[in-house]
Amino acid sequence: MHEYSIAQNIMQIILTEAEKAKARKVVKVSLKIGGLTGVFPDSLSFCFDLCSKGTIAENADLIIEKVPIRGYCPHCNKVFLIEDNKYLCQNCGNLKIELITGRELQINHLEIEDETD
Amino acid sequence: MKQIEIKKDILSAHEMIAKENSELFKRKGTFVLNLMSSPGAGKTSLLERTIELLKNTFSLGVIEGDIATSYDAERINALGVKVVQINTGGACHLDSAMIKNALAEFNTDRLDTLIIENVGNLVCPAEFNLGEDAKVVIFSVTEGDDKPFKYPLMFRLSKALIINKVDLLPYIDCNIKRVIKDANSLNPDLRIFEISCTKRKGLNSWKKWLEEEINKKRNTSLPDE
Numbered sequence: 001m002h003e004y005s006i007a008q009n010i011m012q013i014i015l016t017e018a019e020k021a022k023a024r025k026v027v028k029v030s031l032k033i034g035g036l037t038g039v040f041p042d043s044l045s046f047c048f049d050l051c052s053k054g055t056i057a058e059n060a061d062l063i064i065e066k067v068p069i070r071g072y073c074p075h076c077n078k079v080f081l082i083e084d085n086k087y088l089c090q091n092c093g094n095l096k097i098e099l100i101t102g103r104e105l106q107i108n109h110l111e112i113e114d115e116t117d
Numbered sequence: 118m119k120q121i122e123i124k125k126d127i128l129s130a131h132e133m134i135a136k137e138n139s140e141l142f143k144r145k146g147t148f149v150l151n152l153m154s155s156p157g158a159g160k161t162s163l164l165e166r167t168i169e170l171l172k173n174t175f176s177l178g179v180i181e182g183d184i185a186t187s188y189d190a191e192r193i194n195a196l197g198v199k200v201v202q203i204n205t206g207g208a209c210h211l212d213s214a215m216i217k218n219a220l221a222e223f224n225t226d227r228l229d230t231l232i233i234e235n236v237g238n239l240v241c242p243a244e245f246n247l248g249e250d251a252k253v254v255i256f257s258v259t260e261g262d263d264k265p266f267k268y269p270l271m272f273r274l275s276k277a278l279i280i281n282k283v284d285l286l287p288y289i290d291c292n293i294k295r296v297i298k299d300a301n302s303l304n305p306d307l308r309i310f311e312i313s314c315t316k317r318k319g320l321n322s323w324k325k326w327l328e329e330e331i332n333k334k335r336n337t338s339l340p341d342e
Contacts, residue, residue, distance in 0.1 A: 002210055002241035009127045021121050031127075036270050038240045085266045087273070087303050095305040099273075105127040105244070111120050 003039060006105065007047035013107055014057050023112035026057040030109050035069045036102035069102030131245060135213035138248025141225065146338025148331040149231045151247055153271060154255035155264075156237030159281040161189045162314035163255055164234055168196045170324045175229035175331055180219050182211040182236045189234065199223060210241040213248055230331050239268040250334060251276035258282050258291040265299040272300050277308040277326065284313040 010029070018026050029048075033039050041064045052058050069082040073089035079100055080090040088095050126132065142149050152160045164179065171177060179200040181190045190202035201219045203211060216233065223231070233249065235242040243252070254275040256264055259282055265272045272278065278300050280293060293311070300307055308326060312319040 002244055005208060005210070005212070005241075005245075006127055009130065012130065013123065013125055013127065017121060017123055021119070027118065036273070037244060038268075038270055085269055085299075085303065087269075095302065103270075107123040107125050107127055109120055109122050109124075111118055113118055117118060 003043040004047045004051075006039060007044060007051045010048060010107060011051045011055065011057065014052075014110060015055065017110060018056055018112060021110075021112055022114050023056060023110075024115060024117070025113040026060045026110055027113060028061045028063060028111035029057065029107065030063040030065065032065050032067050032104040032106040032108055034067045034102040034104035036099070037105055039105065041066070065108070067101050067104045070100040071097040072100045073097050128245070131213050134217055135246040135248040138213055138216055138220070140248075141220070142231070142248060142250070142334075144338065145225050145228065146335040147225060147228045147231055148327075148334040149233065149247075149249040149251075151233045151235060151242070151249040151252045152255060153235045153239070153242045153252060153275075154237060154257070155239045155260060158237070158255045158257040158260065159279075159314050160234050160237065160255055161192055163279060163281065163312070164189075164232060165192060165196060166312075166314050166317065166320055167232065167323070167327070168193070168198050170320060171230065171327065171331075172196070172198060174328070176227050178223050178228050178231045180211075180216065180231065180233045182215070182234055184208070184236060205236060209236055209238045210245050211235050211247060212245045216247045229335060230327075239264070239271050243268075243271040243274055251330065253277045253279060255279040255281055256296065258286055258293065258296075259289060260291075262292045262295045262299075265296060265303055269303050272303045272307070275304065275307060277310065279323070280309065280311045281314055283311050284316045284318065 045062050048062050071082050072079050073094050075094050076091045154160050177198050179193050181202045184205050187202045190200045193200040201222045203215050252275040254271050310323045
């Protein structure tokens, strides 16, 4: 259940950024979550609802964009999708690949209402 | 309605503290291990054996992470090694801020090696850097040979894999070759040690690897300003 810690961290960032932007309300929070993180979106939404209760982000929509795992092979200079735990170059079979995406735990943007709304 | 760009890592506050921890360890030349496994795989047993192997040569410290109780810390205390217990009170992993707080209780000027025993869990601890030099995943043969592919991040990020309880292999259905093959396919650089903590088997190569890593870290420590 590290989704709860992640939700708490999300809340901290949201509240700081919302204050900077003089927000009255946070309406939408969009996230990028990589396929290798083991974060379960439903649990994260559930924990976010708990953490945001009583704050300006209460009832905000949590939009989760799942990012697939992608690798890069330095031999072939190619980027490819990694599925079913196949952490190797799909072209030459090289095991020493670099992970390009899949570990994202990122807040992308917020939609807020401020005093002009 | 207004959209504001954030583009910020959710765990960036933790990552910053992990970096501070790591810089401190670098200055002091302290080699730091982060032991992770499912509950009951043998983290504390490995810790006990490792302390026996190293305590005459190196100064050691231990941080014990548990949701509750100080049972593990008592086991380590009995071996005469400085141990700090962290009770996470429900959280399923340690984080860098907890380690930073615990460090205040050590004399880091005289610490060759710090061993952190994480909370028993194969998922969450992998996500939280503590500032360690090496993550070590302990897998016991009783857990079943499908674990590397079920918990890929843990195996991908670890520097070493301990396969524990190998003395039980004759009695159970665990294909150790599959474990090694799958773990290596997730992480070709993974160092693998086949060990039985209770029978004290296979510990020599583990000891040798640790000594090399500890000495390497000690020799690259930065002088204090």
